[in-house]
Amino acid sequence: MENSVLVGAGYWDGAPVGVATRGLYNLSPDTGDWVSVTDGLPDRAEVRGIARRGSVLYVGTQLGPCRSADGGRSWTLLELPGTERVVWSIMPVGAASLYVGTEGTSIYKSDDDGETWRLLSVPAPTGLVSMGFPTRVVRLAHDPANEQEIYAALEVGGVVRSLDGGETWTDCSAHLIELSRQDHLRSRIGSNTDTEGMLDSHALVVSAAQPGTVMLANRMGLFRSADKGGHWAPMEIGRFSELTYARDLKVSPHDPNTLFGAFSVSANSKRGSLYRSPDLGESWTRFDHDVSIESTLMIIAPSSETPDRVYCAARRGQIFGTEDGGASWREFPLPDGVQGVYALACA
Template identity: 50%
Template sequence: MTTCAPSRANILASAAPMPRAAPLISATFPASLMSPPIAGHVWPGVLSYRRNVRRKDTTMANPSRPSRVYVGVGSFTSGKRPGIFRRVGDGGWEQLTKGLPEATKVQAITVDPTNPDIIYIGTHDGPYRSKNGGDSWERLALPESGLQVWSVLVHPSDPRRIYAGTSPVGVFRSDDGGDTWRRLPKAILPERVKMGFACRVMRLAADPARPETIWAGLEVGGIMKTDDGGETWTDCTADLVKLADRPHLKSRIVSDTEIEGMLDIHAVALTRANPGVPYAAIRMGLFQSTDGGARWRDMEVGRFSPLTYGRDIRVSPQDPRVLYACLSPAARSQDGSLYRSDDVGETWTRFDHGVKAETTMMAVALHPTDADRVYCVSRTGQVFGTEDGGRSWREHRLPDGVEDIYALACA
């Protein structure tokens, strides 16, 4: 393991726990109670949201090519079995169970960009694959047992090459579409924070301008990257630790150190419009690096949104300048939102007009060929969809009792 910056072991060794409670709480923020923005800043996304509220549409667009939306459920409160659900066009939700064990917790869903019938899912029981759009599944055996899969990446230049990120932390690679796997032995980071759960690789993202460069975001552990397809890895976390010295970027919920929030990585994305620059959705907001991970910049999304907990970030498949981000008050909250940037993250506006998430917004999914089709999902199963570029939205709620949603995809 190499590092993107000089070692900060001395800083970590001297870090002492702070006595105050974590700054993040689960709460709802009605407009009437919202704190005013920082002097000189405005929240144009909020203003845009108020100006452009539209009634929910009652029909789905383009019925000749209906979207297939997939949602991964981690748990139910009502005793129902978790798993993966599919909705086709205006149809209802159906649970896809053939070939999956009982109570499969689905934590990642990735559709092969070259063949929408091929889908990979990450579960608490390892990776699974479908070759028929989810009608049936087959288990893909990793060489080690007892690993949960939290992320799956299909290599952008070679759809037969698949990466799987696990908990406990590991990255596995397949060169035959998932039939066989090998562990990438150097894909690991030092433990900087002790949590009540094993650290996990939440997102794997390839640089479209240089596909052999792959970034990995760890919850709660930091960020690492490889420039050679996974054979060697570089620790890109040191500056995130340094940023946690700033008062507004300190956060601890489980551990005894306030660097915890800056190491709580949920998603990483890269775009051809800004080659080599990773964008990260972190507990403390949205961040980017322009020097390969040596230094990170706070994108200050709080200038545009009252909600800054970053859960997901994606790049439009049709326009590399367009980014989408899921923003909420906290990991478990009573609010959530979807924001869009048309200038590679410089400015943001509220995109999910006229809908109300009752819990944290967990994921966004973008149709691979139709830029007008965008979907997002809340933690407890509200799936919101637009098929006309955000002018109208519909809510497609999952069955009652959904407790934890981790994954969303569409084809």
Template identity: 35%
Template sequence: MVATNHQTYVYIGLGGEGDYIGEGGLVRRADGEEEWSDISKGLPDNPQVRALAIRPDDPKVLFAGTDKGVFRSDDRGETWDALSDSPDGHEVWSLTIHPDDPNVIYAGYEPCSISRSEDGGKTWNMMDTSQVVYPHITTYMPPTGKRVIGIAFDPSDTKDIYAAVEVGGLLASRDGGNTWLSVIDGPYIKNNTLDLHHVQVSAAAPGTVHIATQTALFLSRDKGARWEHVQVDEMFPGGSYCRDLLVAPDDPKTIYLAAGAGGGAAPPDTVQEGALFRSRDAGETYERLNLGETVPGRMMAIAIDSAAPDHIYCAAYSGEVYSSTDGGGSWSKSKTPAESSRSLHVYPMVCG
């Protein structure tokens, strides 16, 4: 049961990529507050915040992954400390905390690499990705840069960890993250199904891996050996831009998908639109939730407060944030303060 005085804080990272880099930033808003607060002070100048993680046993502790490495705050973003997580030139694109030990944190980077801390971020070691071989089509069709954009544990066996690579397929570790291999390949004429945006594994279906790609949603029932296309409403001819996946913290059979129209695989004249989908059967089928309006940008991120799992949030590329405190029955809307653009838009979101 949630304490009556519980207040959820929501955090959103802002940034760009490639040739499109703006001022970046990190904003915060608590339940009951009207405005979003900028909490970028203490991060690098113009921080490109593309990854966030919140410590589940102490939600005041927040980790931000930036173009200059990982930073930690112990006071909900009021102050920040730089962590020595990687060599120079590694930009952070994903952060994940071990489901059984909150002191163990994984960070994923561009160029493709993964590091681990086992002491809450004080010290880090790079993991072995030397055996990774990307699907051939992703090595010559632009973009050819590889970034680890999502990392997920199998809760039923935490030695099995998966890493989604944008335009690079899926990696897996079978030894708790020490070594990594590519686990998806095949005959392709386009690279959009290998343009991964996230990965999740639910305790309700051990060994079943769910991946969100540029054009569709897929699942594997055998740890990545074979794949099935999961049908969701097409938001443009031939598919949907699938961006984020999240298993509900209180019900492993419930999975949320952030999707949209637009993005790399969509026709050039596609009108941008976002959507939130929900599965009640561990990812077999999905229904589209009514957020009260047509979302004007691709849906980018989902967050659920593990201490108050009826508090659900989703955020669009263009800065609209939709909030529900009744498990998705009704929604309210706010907007991040910065004017969104290709150089400055929503990336990650966490809450707690």
């Protein structure tokens, strides 16, 4: 499955009755064909996280993380010791460390590539919002300049941080809550608090070009912290994009100054857009063109092999890719009307 694209799907509340909302699918850009991947995965697997360390692949499923050493052809379940096993995020660090974030506020760590695990002590952040779905750790990131500095995005609970490889954790949401007092940063949809929008975290990154600086994508847009999550400032994505609901944010593996951002109308919308920034978010331009993104853009996957290959995925099953640095784009719809796309990886 070299040079392939892997897409993971899982259940979501807005899916039409009878639509498939699960599975792991592999695409060959050369043929445009999708193949359902099942060997070793749980039955009716729901995949919400995909990560890579060298030639080894990892996915997060409803029963825990799985690992593949053969390019995704077969998988082995890496059993977690706790009760919260629905994996939403997975992050390899260094040669053998592995972190996974689950439903609830649980984060597990392995120091032997998933053979053994321990549940880290992550306190529920202040201001955690009770919604119509369980809290989940939707994204993990570490500072490339210091592997001990770990950040986690919680939906809907803001951001927590560890500066010692997960041994202790600090809530980084106080200033996000303070910002929600501003009229344009107030939002409530599924709760009785206006802090909901600012704590509705979706993605975060740290670039090697800016050690100690964290960038966060949430319902209200993009935000930057220059002090490891202590304080946050709006990145004002609305100056460049009419769509500001930020679902994903990625740093290019080939240029630490280049960012990719996924912006839509809302969590369940009929419009999405992909933007690129060459200067760590100081300016942005539309990256996708001549394609129609017809639902919320959920995830971006810059290739680890070449800067010319970038793929992105919309919630209702549209997958888009460029092989020439954005000069042209092609759509690869998932088979059988599969929806609920959460995860994407591109070799």
